[in-house]
Amino acid sequence: MSPQVIVNGIVLGALYACVGMGFSLVYGVMSITNLSHGALIMLGSYVTYWLFTLWGVDPFLSIVPAMAVLTVVGYVMQRTVINRVMGGEPRITLILTYGLQLLIINGALIAWKGDYRAVTTSYAGKGLAIGSLIFPYSRMGVLLIAIVSTIALHLFMSRTKLGHAITATALNRRGAELCGVDINTIYAVTFGIGAALAAIAGSIATMVYTLTPYIGQPLLGRAFVVTVLGGVGSFAGPLVGGLILGVAETVGAALLGSNFQEAISFIILVIILAVLPRGIFGKRFFGGAL
Amino acid sequence: MSTSDQEMQKAGEGAKRRSIFTPRTQRLLSIGFVAILLICAAVAPFRLSGYWVRVLTGMFMYAALASSLNIILGYTGYADFGNIVYFGMGAYVTGVLMVTWRVPLPLAMLAGGLFCSLFAIIIGLPILRLKGNYFAIATLGLSQAMREIVRNMRITGGGMGLSLPLLRVDPRVFNLIVYFMMLGILAGVVIISYVVSHSRFGYGLRAIKADENGAAVMGIDTTKWKVRAWAITAFCTGIVGGAYAFWFVYFTPPDVFEILMSTKYLVMVYLGGIGTVAGPVIGAFLLEFISDYVWGRFLQIHVGVLGAAIVLIVLFMPKGFIHMVRSRILPLLTRAGAHEERS
Numbered sequence: 141m142s143p144q145v146i147v148n149g150i151v152l153g154a155l156y157a158c159v160g161m162g163f164s165l166v167y168g169v170m171s172i173t174n175l176s177h178g179a180l181i182m183l184g185s186y187v188t189y190w191l192f193t194l195w196g197v198d199p200f201l202s203i204v205p206a207m208a209v210l211t212v213v214g215y216v217m218q219r220t221v222i223n224r225v226m227g228g229e230p231r232i233t234l235i236l237t238y239g240l241q242l243l244i245i246n247g248a249l250i251a252w253k254g255d256y257r258a259v260t261t262s263y264a265g266k267g268l269a270i271g272s273l274i275f276p277y278s279r280m281g282v283l284l285i286a287i288v289s290t291i292a293l294h295l296f297m298s299r300t301k302l303g304h305a306i307t308a309t310a311l312n313r314r315g316a317e318l319c320g321v322d323i324n325t326i327y328a329v330t331f332g333i334g335a336a337l338a339a340i341a342g343s344i345a346t347m348v349y350t351l352t353p354y355i356g357q358p359l360l361g362r363a364f365v366v367t368v369l370g371g372v373g374s375f376a377g378p379l380v381g382g383l384i385l386g387v388a389e390t391v392g393a394a395l396l397g398s399n400f401q402e403a404i405s406f407i408i409l410v411i412i413l414a415v416l417p418r419g420i421f422g423k424r425f426f427g428g429a430l
Numbered sequence: 431m432s433t434s435d436q437e438m439q440k441a442g443e444g445a446k447r448r449s450i451f452t453p454r455t456q457r458l459l460s461i462g463f464v465a466i467l468l469i470c471a472a473v474a475p476f477r478l479s480g481y482w483v484r485v486l487t488g489m490f491m492y493a494a495l496a497s498s499l500n501i502i503l504g505y506t507g508y509a510d511f512g513n514i515v516y517f518g519m520g521a522y523v524t525g526v527l528m529v530t531w532r533v534p535l536p537l538a539m540l541a542g543g544l545f546c547s548l549f550a551i552i553i554g555l556p557i558l559r560l561k562g563n564y565f566a567i568a569t570l571g572l573s574q575a576m577r578e579i580v581r582n583m584r585i586t587g588g589g590m591g592l593s594l595p596l597l598r599v600d601p602r603v604f605n606l607i608v609y610f611m612m613l614g615i616l617a618g619v620v621i622i623s624y625v626v627s628h629s630r631f632g633y634g635l636r637a638i639k640a641d642e643n644g645a646a647v648m649g650i651d652t653t654k655w656k657v658r659a660w661a662i663t664a665f666c667t668g669i670v671g672g673a674y675a676f677w678f679v680y681f682t683p684p685d686v687f688e689i690l691m692s693t694k695y696l697v698m699v700y701l702g703g704i705g706t707v708a709g710p711v712i713g714a715f716l717l718e719f720i721s722d723y724v725w726g727r728f729l730q731i732h733v734g735v736l737g738a739a740i741v742l743i744v745l746f747m748p749k750g751f752i753h754m755v756r757s758r759i760l761p762l763l764t765r766a767g768a769h770e771e772r773s
Contacts, residue, residue: 221745229748234509240741243738
């Protein structure tokens with residue numbers, strides 16, 4: 141097994157980290173297992189795709205408009221629909237977001253058809269060669285984005301008033317309410333941020349995968365694994381969880397054959413859940429509610 | 431779809447009487463009601479077209495799956511999101527036994543169910559320690575991992591799929607056999623669900639759902655009971671999987687480990703009324719009817735309409751159909767009834 145496998149694993153893991161970040165936030169703060177996360181990633185991908193195809197905007201630059209669009213989408217989804225069932229039977233949001241996902245994907249299928257699409261940048265396929273190792277530029281960019289957004293999210297949560305309000309809501313909903321936090325707005329904002337983080341994953345996924353309305357579905361499974369692996373309530377959790385998963389998948393595929401790549405991530409998931417139910421950095425958050 | 435309409439109507443009536451008649455009369459009435467339904471179901475395939483026989487068979491299958499899932503989800507409160515793993519395993523064990531060792535169908539199905547039960551006991555001991563969404567995620571992972579494992583095994587035919595020996599009979603007769611087999615399985619699962627619900631065991635499971643620590647303090651060996659409940663769910667689901675294998679003759683791992691399918695019957699449980707005996711059955715008939723109708727009329731947007739239906743159901747009757755009938759419609763009916771008596 142060559143060191144290149146590890147390098148590939150790390151850059152794949154960076155994408156998984158981005159995928160897991162928004163999912164983990166929404167899960168940690170609101171205890172919503174957001175099954176529409178994959179569909180939101182897909183919407184982000186299409187924003188990036190159209191910006192690239194129509195105006196030639198670089199996928200890394202179009203992360204910003206994609207985030208803006210998805211923040212609005214997420215905010216509206218939470219405000220108008222999901223907030224209505226918050227605080228009831230916890231598993232009901234699972235079903236609700238599943239229904240929303242079906243709606244969004246079907247909408248995308250009608251709007252953009254099931255055609256395979258791709259974003260091919262001028263630097264696609266090029267990379268930095270150090271010895272026998274190759275570091276593709278776009279994948280290095282993905283790794284950078286994963287690190288930057290992890291730090292940015294951490295700073296937002298720990299340095300801003302809004303971030304404090306979100307953390308307070310996650311830790312103790314009633315207590316936050318007593319301190320004058322408008323829970324419904326915080327929920328909507330959190331979901332909006334979660335959707336914006338999904339947009340980051342969506343934008344960079346266009347450089348890694350072929351784009352169809354189903355691009356988010358395999359990533360949704362990875363979001364679960366990353367969240368559980370990293371643990372909820374820690375800013376480094378998704379990054380570390382994503383990197384571990386990426387490396388485990390590529391190493392496993394190199395050893396056992398690529399047929400098992402998907403099975404590996406789920407077997408890891410089941411083992412981690414059985415052995416370390418709170419993940420590597422997990423804290424007792426509202427969403428954990430263990 | 432006359433049967434489901436009738437059923438819904440009668441369910442409403444039965445519930446209305448509940449408040450008026452004594453428990454004994456009420457029990458007799460519900461037995462009579464079930465008997466009428468069974469007679470209708472037995473006569474129906476000889477009166478209806480082949481299309482409706484097939485649709486009804488599908489409804490029975492989903493009703494049986496929803497009722498099996500209800501034991502772990504509704505009674506015990508554990509959201510088994512990847513219950514499809516037992517469906518797929520049941521189908522594959524039945525199929526492999528029939529193809530490789532020429533085991534007769536009923537024995538193969540039974541073996542499939544028992545295999546699933548055994549698997550649930552072994553895997554349940556670690557996994558049932560998880561709570562809430564973590565359990566849901568673990569079961570989801572389990573089903574996906576199992577799909578990949580089956581796809582990479584030789585005895586199952588791998589990604590090529592598995593073909594069962596064909597029964598050499600007229601297609602119409604074959605459809606009738608499958609129809610009555612599914613009906614029988616549905617009846618069996620509902621009986622199991624009823625017995626569990628009304629036994630000490632069922633009360634124990636509900637205690638676990640309400641407060642697991644509390645149940646443990648009351649002397650319930652929670653791990654053991656949860657594993658047992660899951661084993662029952664697994665057994666019933668596995669049997670239905672075996673029947674599906676016989677019905678569809680040819681299938682591949684993505685067909686029988688399709689997460690969309692288990693989500694569908696999970697939604698049915700919520701739709702009908704979680705934790706009740708009749709709820710999952712009603713939910714299955716209702717949602718199958720909607721999705722079948724939509725499938726026929728709006729092929730392009732049928733998934734979206736299903737999604738919209740799910741969203742609307744969750745928003746407007748989050749506790750399910752039965753609960754809505756009991757809490758909203760019944761008071762109206764009984765008030766009207768009382769009014770008539772007085773005047």
